[in-house]
Amino acid sequence: MEGLTTEIVKRIAADTIFGKPLVTNVYRSVIVEAIVATALPDWNWCSADYASCDFIHPDGTRLEVKQSAMRQTWVTKAPSKPSWDIAARTGFWENGTDWTERAGRNADVYVLGLHDLVDDNADHRDPAQWQFFVLSEHRLPSTKRLGLATAMRLVQPVGCSDLAGAVRKALSERRFVYGTGDLQRSSAW
Template identity: 55%
Template sequence: MTNTLRGMLVEAMIDAALPAGWTWCSADYESFDFISQDGVRLEVKQSAARQSWALEGSSPSKCSFDIAPRTGRWDGPVWIPGIGRNADLYVFAHHPVADLSADHREPVQWRFYVVSTHALPATKRISLSKLQAMLAPVVYADLAAQVEAVRCAVLSERSAALADN
């Protein structure tokens, strides 16, 4: 499966896993992939050990994810300038199967790392090994609960920041 198709597939998997109250909104000019009814923005990043172009016996692909701050974001047709990350939380999806049994369409073959944007390092990329050092992966069956836990933490951070002002 190509990288482009795999990205859409992973978003569809995550959409199916999320509880009510989340909207899949990724499109040509959206700055994030999902938004909760209380305004928490979620971005999905994905990578796989086996690539569509890999030859049999090839080494697994080294996985890393783009987390670079952006210069702004789109809100519909309006560009809003401002340096930073455009999501409040990230779901990093990794498909670790590198042999011929790899089937990117199978949610049970994926591992997910769910993290608040504020917990990410101030770098442009993050490696899979760095994520693994920071977080335990969750399986597809536990993805919704982990996203909800991080969403609640993001909302608590917002409330605390408002109280401090």
């Protein structure tokens, strides 16, 4: 097509995906990760296909972002029940091509985003409408999913303006174990 440029295609695609207040599950993670990236400017946003985590700090600390929304893009009889995938993995991909077997969770800190508005004001793109449960990996239960009630028992949620402080607090709570001759993080990573 004459006159069709990469910029036009990007704009049309972005408007199609993010141009409405409710964003489908497939793309909502990008919204939440963008909020986290803004709140944590010192972290490298590295999520991509086959990435082992969503953010890496210059010191090597890994952070995983999960999100859940109670109002969906499709019609439901009742609000969705929030939950997050926190399952341990059997390994991870390095550089998208090399598989490393290593059982455990893939991050030191988990940021669990919750969008709990269910009325017509719900807008997944609005950072002020999100709450975040920030947990050190060792505080997560040994389950595959974490529900809202359990998240609330483990930690109080924070808004995006308090996200950096909550991540610092979670990092300070990491457990350390003594390895052969040095101090190591208890995380498998």
